[in-house]
Amino acid sequence: MARRSAAVVPLGRDAPSRFLPWIFALMVYLAVLALTGVLILHAAVERWQRGEVDTLTVQIMPLENESEEARMAKLRSLLGDVEGVSGFRTVAQSETIYLIERWLGAGNVPSDLPLPRLVDVDIAPGYGLDAETLALRLQASLAGVTVDDAKLWLDRLADFGRSLELLAVAVVILIGLATVATVVFTTRMGISIHRNVIELLHLIGARDGYVAVQFQRQAMILGLRGGVLGIIFAVATLYGLRHVAGRLETPLAPDIPVAHWAWGLLAAVPVVTAVIAMVTARLTALRELAKMP
Amino acid sequence: MVRFENVGMRYGMGPEVLHDVTFAIEPGEFRYLVGPSGAGKTSLLRLMYLAHRPSRGLISMFGTDVMMARRHELVGLRRGIGVVFQDYRLLAHLSALDNVALPLRVAGAKEEEVQDHVSELLAWVGLADHIHALPDSLSGGQKQRVAIARAVITRPRLLLADEPTGNLDEMLGQRLLRLFEELNRIGTTVVIATHNQNLVARNPHPIMALDSGELQLGAAMEEAG
Numbered sequence: 001m002a003r004r005s006a007a008v009v010p011l012g013r014d015a016p017s018r019f020l021p022w023i024f025a026l027m028v029y030l031a032v033l034a035l036t037g038v039l040i041l042h043a044a045v046e047r048w049q050r051g052e053v054d055t056l057t058v059q060i061m062p063l064e065n066e067s068e069e070a071r072m073a074k075l076r077s078l079l080g081d082v083e084g085v086s087g088f089r090t091v092a093q094s095e096t097i098y099l100i101e102r103w104l105g106a107g108n109v110p111s112d113l114p115l116p117r118l119v120d121v122d123i124a125p126g127y128g129l130d131a132e133t134l135a136l137r138l139q140a141s142l143a144g145v146t147v148d149d150a151k152l153w154l155d156r157l158a159d160f161g162r163s164l165e166l167l168a169v170a171v172v173i174l175i176g177l178a179t180v181a182t183v184v185f186t187t188r189m190g191i192s193i194h195r196n197v198i199e200l201l202h203l204i205g206a207r208d209g210y211v212a213v214q215f216q217r218q219a220m221i222l223g224l225r226g227g228v229l230g231i232i233f234a235v236a237t238l239y240g241l242r243h244v245a246g247r248l249e250t251p252l253a254p255d256i257p258v259a260h261w262a263w264g265l266l267a268a269v270p271v272v273t274a275v276i277a278m279v280t281a282r283l284t285a286l287r288e289l290a291k292m293p
Numbered sequence: 294m295v296r297f298e299n300v301g302m303r304y305g306m307g308p309e310v311l312h313d314v315t316f317a318i319e320p321g322e323f324r325y326l327v328g329p330s331g332a333g334k335t336s337l338l339r340l341m342y343l344a345h346r347p348s349r350g351l352i353s354m355f356g357t358d359v360m361m362a363r364r365h366e367l368v369g370l371r372r373g374i375g376v377v378f379q380d381y382r383l384l385a386h387l388s389a390l391d392n393v394a395l396p397l398r399v400a401g402a403k404e405e406e407v408q409d410h411v412s413e414l415l416a417w418v419g420l421a422d423h424i425h426a427l428p429d430s431l432s433g434g435q436k437q438r439v440a441i442a443r444a445v446i447t448r449p450r451l452l453l454a455d456e457p458t459g460n461l462d463e464m465l466g467q468r469l470l471r472l473f474e475e476l477n478r479i480g481t482t483v484v485i486a487t488h489n490q491n492l493v494a495r496n497p498h499p500i501m502a503l504d505s506g507e508l509q510l511g512a513a514m515e516e517a518g
Contacts, residue, residue, distance in 0.1 A: 013386075201395070293343075
Protein backbone atom coordinates (compact mmCIF):
# COMPACT_ATOMS: atom_id res chain seq x y z
CA MET A 1 0.00 0.00 0.00
CA ALA A 2 1.37 3.44 -0.91
CA ARG A 3 2.24 5.62 2.03
CA ARG A 4 1.59 9.31 2.12
CA SER A 5 4.74 11.19 1.04
CA ALA A 6 6.27 13.71 3.43
CA ALA A 7 6.68 17.33 2.33
CA VAL A 8 9.80 17.63 0.19
CA VAL A 9 11.01 20.75 2.02
CA PRO A 10 10.47 20.04 5.74
CA LEU A 11 9.04 23.47 6.55
CA GLY A 12 6.66 22.12 9.19
CA ARG A 13 9.56 21.41 11.53
CA ASP A 14 10.91 24.98 11.58
CA ALA A 15 10.60 27.52 14.36
CA PRO A 16 8.68 29.90 12.01
CA SER A 17 6.05 27.20 11.42
CA ARG A 18 5.47 26.96 15.16
CA PHE A 19 4.99 30.68 15.85
CA LEU A 20 3.44 31.75 12.54
CA PRO A 21 -0.09 30.42 13.29
CA TRP A 22 -0.13 32.53 16.45
CA ILE A 23 0.97 35.61 14.52
CA PHE A 24 -1.77 34.94 11.96
CA ALA A 25 -4.29 34.41 14.77
CA LEU A 26 -3.37 37.78 16.27
CA MET A 27 -3.55 39.51 12.89
CA VAL A 28 -6.94 37.99 12.10
CA TYR A 29 -8.24 38.85 15.58
CA LEU A 30 -7.20 42.50 15.21
CA ALA A 31 -8.40 42.68 11.61
CA VAL A 32 -11.83 41.27 12.49
CA LEU A 33 -12.23 43.73 15.36
CA ALA A 34 -11.12 46.65 13.20
CA LEU A 35 -13.36 45.54 10.34
CA THR A 36 -16.28 45.18 12.73
CA GLY A 37 -15.55 48.73 13.85
CA VAL A 38 -15.73 49.88 10.25
CA LEU A 39 -19.05 48.11 9.68
CA ILE A 40 -20.59 49.36 12.91
CA LEU A 41 -19.52 52.94 12.27
CA HIS A 42 -20.65 52.80 8.67
CA ALA A 43 -24.10 51.55 9.64
CA ALA A 44 -24.36 54.01 12.53
CA VAL A 45 -23.39 57.00 10.38
CA GLU A 46 -25.93 55.96 7.76
CA ARG A 47 -28.63 55.57 10.41
CA TRP A 48 -27.86 58.87 12.09
CA GLN A 49 -28.03 60.72 8.82
CA ARG A 50 -31.01 58.90 7.39
CA GLY A 51 -33.27 58.94 10.46
CA GLU A 52 -33.21 62.57 11.55
CA VAL A 53 -32.98 64.48 8.31
CA ASP A 54 -35.60 67.24 7.83
CA THR A 55 -37.03 66.93 11.30
CA LEU A 56 -36.98 69.68 13.94
CA THR A 57 -38.04 69.34 17.56
CA VAL A 58 -40.02 72.15 19.21
CA GLN A 59 -39.90 72.36 23.00
CA ILE A 60 -42.35 74.32 25.17
CA MET A 61 -41.15 74.82 28.68
CA PRO A 62 -43.94 74.91 31.30
CA LEU A 63 -44.86 78.43 32.55
CA GLU A 64 -46.53 79.04 35.89
CA ASN A 65 -49.22 81.45 34.78
CA GLU A 66 -50.32 79.84 31.55
CA SER A 67 -52.23 76.68 30.81
CA GLU A 68 -50.12 74.05 29.08
CA GLU A 69 -52.98 72.88 26.90
CA ALA A 70 -53.75 76.44 25.73
CA ARG A 71 -50.13 77.01 24.81
CA MET A 72 -50.00 73.66 22.96
CA ALA A 73 -53.14 74.59 21.03
CA LYS A 74 -51.58 77.92 20.10
CA LEU A 75 -48.38 76.18 19.01
CA ARG A 76 -50.33 73.77 16.79
CA SER A 77 -52.16 76.69 15.30
CA LEU A 78 -48.92 78.59 14.64
CA LEU A 79 -47.23 75.54 13.10
CA GLY A 80 -50.18 75.05 10.82
CA ASP A 81 -49.64 78.54 9.42
CA VAL A 82 -45.86 78.23 8.84
CA GLU A 83 -44.97 77.70 5.21
CA GLY A 84 -42.62 74.75 4.85
CA VAL A 85 -44.03 72.68 7.73
CA SER A 86 -45.39 69.54 6.12
CA GLY A 87 -46.60 67.95 9.33
CA PHE A 88 -46.08 67.67 13.07
CA ARG A 89 -46.63 65.23 15.88
CA THR A 90 -47.03 65.98 19.55
CA VAL A 91 -44.83 63.66 21.59
CA ALA A 92 -46.84 62.06 24.40
CA GLN A 93 -45.68 62.93 27.92
CA SER A 94 -45.11 59.22 28.62
CA GLU A 95 -42.60 59.14 25.74
CA THR A 96 -40.79 62.14 27.21
CA ILE A 97 -40.59 60.43 30.60
CA TYR A 98 -39.29 57.28 28.89
CA LEU A 99 -36.50 59.29 27.22
CA ILE A 100 -35.47 60.78 30.56
CA GLU A 101 -35.62 57.37 32.25
CA ARG A 102 -32.84 56.27 29.86
CA TRP A 103 -30.56 58.63 31.80
CA LEU A 104 -32.04 58.60 35.30
CA GLY A 105 -33.21 54.98 35.35
CA ALA A 106 -36.74 53.54 35.28
CA GLY A 107 -39.05 55.02 37.95
CA ASN A 108 -36.52 57.66 38.98
CA VAL A 109 -38.20 60.63 37.30
CA PRO A 110 -39.78 62.78 40.07
CA SER A 111 -43.47 63.52 39.50
CA ASP A 112 -42.95 67.21 40.19
CA LEU A 113 -40.13 67.58 37.69
CA PRO A 114 -41.14 70.27 35.19
CA LEU A 115 -41.02 68.54 31.84
CA PRO A 116 -41.12 70.30 28.48
CA ARG A 117 -43.70 69.32 25.89
CA LEU A 118 -42.16 68.16 22.63
CA VAL A 119 -43.47 68.42 19.10
CA ASP A 120 -41.70 66.75 16.16
CA VAL A 121 -42.01 68.94 13.08
CA ASP A 122 -41.49 67.62 9.55
CA ILE A 123 -40.00 70.14 7.14
CA ALA A 124 -40.90 70.02 3.48
CA PRO A 125 -37.91 70.27 1.20
CA GLY A 126 -37.35 73.40 -0.87
CA TYR A 127 -38.65 76.05 1.57
CA GLY A 128 -35.35 76.79 3.29
CA LEU A 129 -36.97 76.52 6.71
CA ASP A 130 -34.42 75.91 9.46
CA ALA A 131 -34.43 75.76 13.24
CA GLU A 132 -33.47 79.42 13.66
CA THR A 133 -36.17 80.78 11.32
CA LEU A 134 -38.86 78.59 12.88
CA ALA A 135 -37.78 79.60 16.39
CA LEU A 136 -38.02 83.31 15.50
CA ARG A 137 -41.49 82.80 13.99
CA LEU A 138 -42.78 80.89 17.02
CA GLN A 139 -41.10 83.01 19.72
CA ALA A 140 -42.78 86.11 18.26
CA SER A 141 -46.17 84.76 19.40
CA LEU A 142 -45.33 82.27 22.13
CA ALA A 143 -42.98 82.55 25.11
CA GLY A 144 -40.77 79.71 26.33
CA VAL A 145 -40.36 78.04 22.93
CA THR A 146 -37.11 76.63 21.63
CA VAL A 147 -36.36 74.66 18.47
CA ASP A 148 -33.69 71.94 18.24
CA ASP A 149 -32.22 70.82 14.98
CA ALA A 150 -30.90 67.32 15.61
CA LYS A 151 -29.41 67.32 12.13
CA LEU A 152 -26.72 69.81 13.14
CA TRP A 153 -25.11 67.76 15.87
CA LEU A 154 -25.88 64.50 14.14
CA ASP A 155 -23.94 65.78 11.13
CA ARG A 156 -20.99 66.56 13.38
CA LEU A 157 -21.35 63.13 14.94
CA ALA A 158 -21.48 61.56 11.47
CA ASP A 159 -18.30 63.42 10.45
CA PHE A 160 -16.57 62.11 13.53
CA GLY A 161 -17.91 58.63 12.79
CA ARG A 162 -16.58 58.78 9.24
CA SER A 163 -13.14 59.81 10.52
CA LEU A 164 -13.13 56.85 12.87
CA GLU A 165 -14.28 54.66 9.98
CA LEU A 166 -11.30 55.78 7.88
CA LEU A 167 -9.00 55.16 10.81
CA ALA A 168 -10.35 51.64 11.20
CA VAL A 169 -9.88 50.99 7.47
CA ALA A 170 -6.28 52.22 7.81
CA VAL A 171 -5.79 49.83 10.73
CA VAL A 172 -7.10 46.91 8.62
CA ILE A 173 -4.70 47.87 5.80
CA LEU A 174 -1.79 48.12 8.24
CA ILE A 175 -2.64 44.69 9.65
CA GLY A 176 -2.62 43.34 6.08
CA LEU A 177 0.78 44.91 5.43
CA ALA A 178 2.14 43.51 8.71
CA THR A 179 0.91 40.07 7.65
CA VAL A 180 2.63 40.41 4.29
CA ALA A 181 5.88 41.53 5.96
CA THR A 182 5.74 38.59 8.36
CA VAL A 183 5.26 36.11 5.52
CA VAL A 184 8.08 37.70 3.50
CA PHE A 185 10.40 37.44 6.49
CA THR A 186 9.50 33.83 7.36
CA THR A 187 9.68 32.71 3.73
CA ARG A 188 13.16 34.19 3.39
CA MET A 189 14.12 32.52 6.66
CA GLY A 190 12.72 29.20 5.40
CA ILE A 191 14.72 29.45 2.18
CA SER A 192 17.84 30.22 4.17
CA ILE A 193 17.29 27.30 6.56
CA HIS A 194 16.59 24.82 3.76
CA ARG A 195 19.11 26.12 1.25
CA ASN A 196 20.76 22.69 0.90
CA VAL A 197 17.47 20.95 0.18
CA ILE A 198 16.49 23.60 -2.35
CA GLU A 199 19.86 23.42 -4.08
CA LEU A 200 19.46 19.65 -4.33
CA LEU A 201 15.97 20.06 -5.80
CA HIS A 202 17.34 22.46 -8.39
CA LEU A 203 20.16 20.06 -9.27
CA ILE A 204 17.75 17.20 -9.92
CA GLY A 205 15.74 19.42 -12.24
CA ALA A 206 13.12 21.13 -10.09
CA ARG A 207 11.74 24.39 -11.43
CA ASP A 208 11.47 27.38 -9.12
CA GLY A 209 7.68 26.98 -9.29
CA TYR A 210 7.93 23.47 -7.82
CA VAL A 211 9.97 24.76 -4.88
CA ALA A 212 7.74 27.81 -4.44
CA VAL A 213 4.69 25.53 -4.17
CA GLN A 214 6.23 24.03 -1.03
CA PHE A 215 6.36 27.46 0.60
CA GLN A 216 2.97 28.69 -0.61
CA ARG A 217 1.22 25.51 0.55
CA GLN A 218 2.78 25.78 3.99
CA ALA A 219 1.89 29.48 4.26
CA MET A 220 -1.71 28.75 3.26
CA ILE A 221 -2.08 25.95 5.81
CA LEU A 222 -0.60 28.07 8.59
CA GLY A 223 -2.70 31.07 7.50
CA LEU A 224 -5.91 29.04 7.68
CA ARG A 225 -4.94 27.46 10.98
CA GLY A 226 -4.10 30.80 12.56
CA GLY A 227 -7.07 32.46 10.89
CA VAL A 228 -9.57 30.03 12.38
CA LEU A 229 -7.99 30.49 15.78
CA GLY A 230 -8.12 34.27 15.42
CA ILE A 231 -11.74 34.39 14.33
CA ILE A 232 -12.85 32.18 17.21
CA PHE A 233 -11.32 34.66 19.67
CA ALA A 234 -12.69 37.62 17.71
CA VAL A 235 -16.25 36.27 17.62
CA ALA A 236 -16.09 35.60 21.36
CA THR A 237 -14.95 39.20 21.90
CA LEU A 238 -17.73 40.58 19.67
CA TYR A 239 -20.37 38.63 21.56
CA GLY A 240 -18.99 40.09 24.78
CA LEU A 241 -19.13 43.62 23.34
CA ARG A 242 -22.62 43.00 22.01
CA HIS A 243 -23.75 42.02 25.49
CA VAL A 244 -22.20 45.17 27.00
CA ALA A 245 -23.63 47.40 24.25
CA GLY A 246 -27.07 45.88 24.79
CA ARG A 247 -27.05 47.16 28.38
CA LEU A 248 -26.42 50.75 27.28
CA GLU A 249 -30.11 51.22 26.41
CA THR A 250 -29.46 54.25 24.26
CA PRO A 251 -30.89 54.73 20.80
CA LEU A 252 -27.49 55.87 19.55
CA ALA A 253 -25.74 52.66 20.60
CA PRO A 254 -24.66 50.77 17.48
CA ASP A 255 -25.60 47.17 16.70
CA ILE A 256 -22.82 44.56 16.83
CA PRO A 257 -22.43 43.46 14.18
CA VAL A 258 -24.71 45.02 11.68
CA ALA A 259 -26.06 42.52 9.18
CA HIS A 260 -25.86 38.92 8.00
CA TRP A 261 -23.65 39.88 5.09
CA ALA A 262 -21.30 41.51 7.59
CA TRP A 263 -20.91 38.19 9.41
CA GLY A 264 -20.06 36.66 6.04
CA LEU A 265 -17.45 39.33 5.48
CA LEU A 266 -15.89 38.70 8.88
CA ALA A 267 -15.90 34.94 8.29
CA ALA A 268 -13.98 35.55 5.04
CA VAL A 269 -11.11 37.23 6.91
CA PRO A 270 -9.24 33.95 7.70
CA VAL A 271 -9.64 32.82 4.09
CA VAL A 272 -8.39 36.17 2.80
CA THR A 273 -5.49 35.98 5.26
CA ALA A 274 -4.59 32.50 4.00
CA VAL A 275 -4.75 33.68 0.38
CA ILE A 276 -2.59 36.74 1.15
CA ALA A 277 -0.08 34.48 2.95
CA MET A 278 -0.06 32.00 0.07
CA VAL A 279 0.42 34.60 -2.66
CA THR A 280 3.05 36.49 -0.64
CA ALA A 281 4.97 33.27 0.10
CA ARG A 282 4.91 32.29 -3.57
CA LEU A 283 6.09 35.67 -4.85
CA THR A 284 8.77 35.94 -2.16
CA ALA A 285 10.01 32.41 -2.81
CA LEU A 286 10.16 32.98 -6.57
CA ARG A 287 12.09 36.22 -6.09
CA GLU A 288 14.57 34.61 -3.68
CA LEU A 289 14.98 31.45 -5.75
CA ALA A 290 15.81 33.52 -8.82
CA LYS A 291 18.95 34.67 -6.99
CA MET A 292 20.19 31.08 -6.68
CA PRO A 293 22.41 29.50 -9.38
CA MET B 294 28.00 16.10 -25.26
CA VAL B 295 30.22 17.97 -22.79
CA ARG B 296 32.71 20.58 -23.96
CA PHE B 297 34.91 22.80 -21.78
CA GLU B 298 37.13 25.45 -23.34
CA ASN B 299 39.61 27.45 -21.25
CA VAL B 300 37.29 27.27 -18.26
CA GLY B 301 38.26 29.03 -15.05
CA MET B 302 36.32 28.86 -11.82
CA ARG B 303 36.42 30.62 -8.47
CA TYR B 304 34.15 30.66 -5.44
CA GLY B 305 32.98 34.19 -4.81
CA MET B 306 35.95 36.55 -4.72
CA GLY B 307 38.35 33.75 -3.78
CA PRO B 308 41.29 32.47 -5.83
CA GLU B 309 40.73 30.52 -9.02
CA VAL B 310 40.36 26.80 -8.25
CA LEU B 311 40.27 25.65 -11.89
CA HIS B 312 42.48 27.16 -14.57
CA ASP B 313 42.08 26.91 -18.34
CA VAL B 314 40.33 23.54 -18.28
CA THR B 315 39.71 22.27 -21.78
CA PHE B 316 38.26 18.89 -22.72
CA ALA B 317 35.38 17.24 -24.56
CA ILE B 318 33.37 14.13 -23.74
CA GLU B 319 31.44 12.36 -26.46
CA PRO B 320 28.13 10.51 -25.93
CA GLY B 321 28.58 6.97 -24.62
CA GLU B 322 32.01 7.56 -23.09
CA PHE B 323 33.11 6.29 -19.68
CA ARG B 324 35.73 8.44 -17.99
CA TYR B 325 37.51 8.68 -14.69
CA LEU B 326 38.36 12.03 -13.18
CA VAL B 327 41.35 11.50 -10.93
CA GLY B 328 43.63 13.65 -8.86
CA PRO B 329 44.76 14.21 -5.28
CA SER B 330 42.52 15.78 -2.68
CA GLY B 331 42.10 19.48 -3.38
CA ALA B 332 42.98 19.09 -7.06
CA GLY B 333 39.57 20.46 -8.08
CA LYS B 334 37.65 17.27 -8.95
CA THR B 335 34.50 18.26 -7.04
CA SER B 336 34.67 21.79 -8.44
CA LEU B 337 34.89 20.44 -11.98
CA LEU B 338 31.94 18.14 -11.30
CA ARG B 339 29.97 21.11 -9.87
CA LEU B 340 30.46 22.87 -13.17
CA MET B 341 29.35 19.77 -15.04
CA TYR B 342 26.19 19.29 -13.02
CA LEU B 343 25.45 23.02 -13.32
CA ALA B 344 25.62 23.87 -9.62
CA HIS B 345 28.05 26.65 -10.42
CA ARG B 346 28.78 28.91 -13.35
CA PRO B 347 32.38 29.33 -14.52
CA SER B 348 34.15 32.64 -14.02
CA ARG B 349 35.50 32.44 -17.56
CA GLY B 350 35.69 30.19 -20.60
CA LEU B 351 33.00 28.24 -22.42
CA ILE B 352 30.97 25.26 -21.25
CA SER B 353 28.63 23.45 -23.60
CA MET B 354 26.31 20.76 -22.25
CA PHE B 355 24.25 18.71 -24.72
CA GLY B 356 24.99 21.38 -27.32
CA THR B 357 23.78 24.29 -25.17
CA ASP B 358 26.13 27.10 -24.19
CA VAL B 359 25.80 27.16 -20.40
CA MET B 360 27.19 30.67 -20.10
CA MET B 361 24.51 32.04 -22.39
CA ALA B 362 21.65 29.84 -21.12
CA ARG B 363 18.91 31.48 -19.12
CA ARG B 364 18.11 30.17 -15.70
CA HIS B 365 14.97 28.30 -16.73
CA GLU B 366 16.86 26.63 -19.57
CA LEU B 367 19.20 25.02 -17.05
CA VAL B 368 16.26 22.96 -15.71
CA GLY B 369 16.04 20.92 -18.91
CA LEU B 370 19.81 20.39 -18.95
CA ARG B 371 19.87 19.31 -15.30
CA ARG B 372 17.15 16.74 -15.93
CA GLY B 373 19.53 15.04 -18.35
CA ILE B 374 22.21 14.71 -15.68
CA GLY B 375 22.26 12.21 -12.82
CA VAL B 376 24.56 12.95 -9.91
CA VAL B 377 25.87 10.75 -7.12
CA PHE B 378 27.20 13.15 -4.51
CA GLN B 379 30.16 12.34 -2.34
CA ASP B 380 28.07 12.90 0.78
CA TYR B 381 24.96 11.32 -0.86
CA ARG B 382 22.80 14.38 -0.07
CA LEU B 383 19.79 12.26 0.81
CA LEU B 384 16.91 14.12 2.43
CA ALA B 385 16.83 12.82 6.00
CA HIS B 386 13.09 13.29 6.45
CA LEU B 387 12.17 11.29 3.35
CA SER B 388 12.11 7.50 2.99
CA ALA B 389 14.41 5.71 0.54
CA LEU B 390 11.46 5.49 -1.85
CA ASP B 391 10.68 9.20 -1.63
CA ASN B 392 14.35 10.14 -2.04
CA VAL B 393 14.68 8.05 -5.17
CA ALA B 394 11.32 9.28 -6.46
CA LEU B 395 12.28 12.97 -6.22
CA PRO B 396 13.67 13.42 -9.76
CA LEU B 397 10.52 11.81 -11.19
CA ARG B 398 8.18 13.88 -9.05
CA VAL B 399 9.86 17.19 -9.82
CA ALA B 400 9.53 16.27 -13.50
CA GLY B 401 5.79 15.74 -12.98
CA ALA B 402 5.65 11.93 -13.44
CA LYS B 403 2.40 10.16 -12.56
CA GLU B 404 2.39 8.74 -9.04
CA GLU B 405 1.59 5.15 -10.14
CA GLU B 406 4.62 5.17 -12.44
CA VAL B 407 6.75 6.66 -9.70
CA GLN B 408 5.83 3.92 -7.24
CA ASP B 409 6.41 1.13 -9.76
CA HIS B 410 9.71 2.39 -11.13
CA VAL B 411 11.19 3.32 -7.80
CA SER B 412 10.26 0.04 -6.14
CA GLU B 413 11.74 -1.86 -9.07
CA LEU B 414 14.98 0.13 -9.02
CA LEU B 415 15.39 -0.14 -5.26
CA ALA B 416 14.94 -3.90 -5.59
CA TRP B 417 17.60 -3.90 -8.33
CA VAL B 418 20.13 -2.21 -6.05
CA GLY B 419 19.27 -4.68 -3.29
CA LEU B 420 17.13 -2.45 -1.10
CA ALA B 421 13.72 -4.04 -1.61
CA ASP B 422 13.40 -4.51 2.15
CA HIS B 423 14.31 -0.90 2.92
CA ILE B 424 11.90 0.99 0.71
CA HIS B 425 10.32 2.90 3.58
CA ALA B 426 13.48 3.26 5.66
CA LEU B 427 14.73 6.74 6.52
CA PRO B 428 18.36 7.46 5.51
CA ASP B 429 19.52 7.67 9.12
CA SER B 430 18.56 4.03 9.63
CA LEU B 431 20.61 2.86 6.64
CA SER B 432 24.28 1.90 6.53
CA GLY B 433 26.80 3.88 4.49
CA GLY B 434 26.66 1.38 1.65
CA GLN B 435 22.87 1.36 1.63
CA LYS B 436 22.73 5.16 1.55
CA GLN B 437 25.12 5.13 -1.35
CA ARG B 438 22.88 2.74 -3.26
CA VAL B 439 19.86 4.96 -2.59
CA ALA B 440 21.87 7.92 -3.91
CA ILE B 441 22.82 5.94 -7.01
CA ALA B 442 19.22 4.86 -7.56
CA ARG B 443 18.13 8.49 -7.33
CA ALA B 444 20.80 9.48 -9.85
CA VAL B 445 19.74 6.91 -12.44
CA ILE B 446 15.95 6.75 -11.93
CA THR B 447 15.32 9.13 -14.84
CA ARG B 448 17.77 7.31 -17.16
CA PRO B 449 19.99 10.39 -17.49
CA ARG B 450 22.13 11.01 -20.55
CA LEU B 451 25.09 11.89 -18.33
CA LEU B 452 25.89 10.28 -14.99
CA LEU B 453 28.36 12.04 -12.69
CA ALA B 454 29.62 10.35 -9.54
CA ASP B 455 31.85 11.95 -6.93
CA GLU B 456 33.89 9.35 -5.08
CA PRO B 457 31.09 6.79 -5.33
CA THR B 458 33.14 3.99 -3.80
CA GLY B 459 34.53 6.06 -0.99
CA ASN B 460 32.54 4.32 1.76
CA LEU B 461 32.32 0.89 0.21
CA ASP B 462 34.51 -2.15 0.64
CA GLU B 463 36.39 -3.58 -2.33
CA MET B 464 33.67 -6.06 -3.31
CA LEU B 465 30.83 -3.53 -3.13
CA GLY B 466 32.97 -1.02 -5.01
CA GLN B 467 33.47 -3.51 -7.82
CA ARG B 468 29.76 -4.28 -7.91
CA LEU B 469 29.00 -0.59 -8.14
CA LEU B 470 31.45 -0.18 -11.00
CA ARG B 471 29.76 -2.99 -12.88
CA LEU B 472 26.44 -1.18 -12.37
CA PHE B 473 27.91 2.00 -13.87
CA GLU B 474 29.40 0.02 -16.77
CA GLU B 475 26.03 -1.57 -17.35
CA LEU B 476 24.41 1.87 -17.52
CA ASN B 477 27.17 3.00 -19.84
CA ARG B 478 26.52 0.03 -22.14
CA ILE B 479 22.88 1.05 -22.53
CA GLY B 480 23.89 4.56 -23.55
CA THR B 481 24.56 6.65 -20.47
CA THR B 482 27.74 8.71 -20.54
CA VAL B 483 29.56 8.22 -17.25
CA VAL B 484 32.14 10.35 -15.44
CA ILE B 485 33.45 9.10 -12.11
CA ALA B 486 35.65 11.22 -9.87
CA THR B 487 37.82 9.00 -7.71
CA HIS B 488 41.20 8.69 -6.06
CA ASN B 489 40.83 4.92 -5.75
CA GLN B 490 43.73 3.75 -7.91
CA ASN B 491 42.89 0.08 -7.50
CA LEU B 492 39.45 0.68 -8.91
CA VAL B 493 40.86 2.50 -11.91
CA ALA B 494 43.49 -0.19 -12.51
CA ARG B 495 41.00 -3.08 -12.33
CA ASN B 496 38.39 -1.38 -14.52
CA PRO B 497 40.35 0.60 -17.11
CA HIS B 498 38.70 3.54 -18.84
CA PRO B 499 40.04 6.86 -20.17
CA ILE B 500 41.28 9.20 -17.47
CA MET B 501 41.17 12.97 -16.95
CA ALA B 502 43.77 13.88 -14.37
CA LEU B 503 43.51 17.09 -12.39
CA ASP B 504 46.31 18.63 -10.40
CA SER B 505 46.15 22.01 -8.68
CA GLY B 506 43.14 23.00 -10.75
CA GLU B 507 44.73 22.17 -14.07
CA LEU B 508 43.84 19.29 -16.34
CA GLN B 509 46.85 17.13 -17.19
CA LEU B 510 46.06 16.30 -20.79
CA GLY B 511 49.14 14.07 -21.18
CA ALA B 512 47.86 11.70 -18.53
CA ALA B 513 44.41 11.65 -20.08
CA MET B 514 45.75 10.87 -23.54
CA GLU B 515 48.14 8.23 -22.23
CA GLU B 516 45.44 6.32 -20.33
CA ALA B 517 42.93 6.77 -23.10
CA GLY B 518 45.33 5.51 -25.70
